[in-house]
Amino acid sequence: MLMDNAPSAPAPMRVPEGDASILLVDDDRPFVTRLARAFEQRGFAVRTAEGVSEGVSAIRAQAPAYAVVDMRLGAGNGLDVIEALRRARPDARVVVLTGYGNIATAVTAVKLGAIDYLAKPADADEVIAALMRDPDTKAEPPENPMSxxxxxxxxxxxxxxxxxxxxxxxxxxxxxxxxxxxxxxxxxxxx
Structure with a gap:
């Protein structure tokens, strides 16, 4: 019998057992739709919001275990969503996504409770890896750090x-x- 030694594509990461609720807050509708579909395929119970007020309302209705929040939203700042989630559910794990990364907002997001800060475009596996990372382990250094x-x-x-x-x-x-x-x-x- 011949064995195929060709490397296979890695299996997509899946959500761990327990509460798999996640809130995706981003004002880029096509991006959040693709991300929501990818998270649903990996076993998450996904809700989406396109702005700060919609995100805060979703948190008040039912605070999720996980959240992925865009930093710059049309009518506000993603930091407001993170702060509302931290008040409603202190154990929630939040990852911030942004196309406009800078050090000051990353520090503020982490102080408010975000566990990671990723630059767009980030794929679902990168985001899930950040959400599931053990809090005591350090994140891998970036492949292409800022000059x-x-x-x-x-x-x-x-x-x-x-x-x-x-x-x-x-x-x-x-x-x-x-x-x-x-x-x-x-x-x-x-x-």
């Missing part, structure tokens, strides 16, 4: 947002010339 230029750019963006997008105030707080800051803000984010 020093990207970290600098993220810091500038953070201060700019904290200054309500006021270029003059941001330049003053960063001790840089206003025109230099305008040139940096006009460019795309470095890799």
């Amino acid at each position: 020093a230029d990207r970290i600098r750019w993220e810091h500038i963006q953070r201060v700019y947002e904290l200054c309500d997008r006021n270029v003059s105030e941001t330049a003053r707080r960063l001790s840089m010339h206003r025109r230099t800051l305008q040139r940096i803000l006009a460019k795309r984010a470095p890799r």
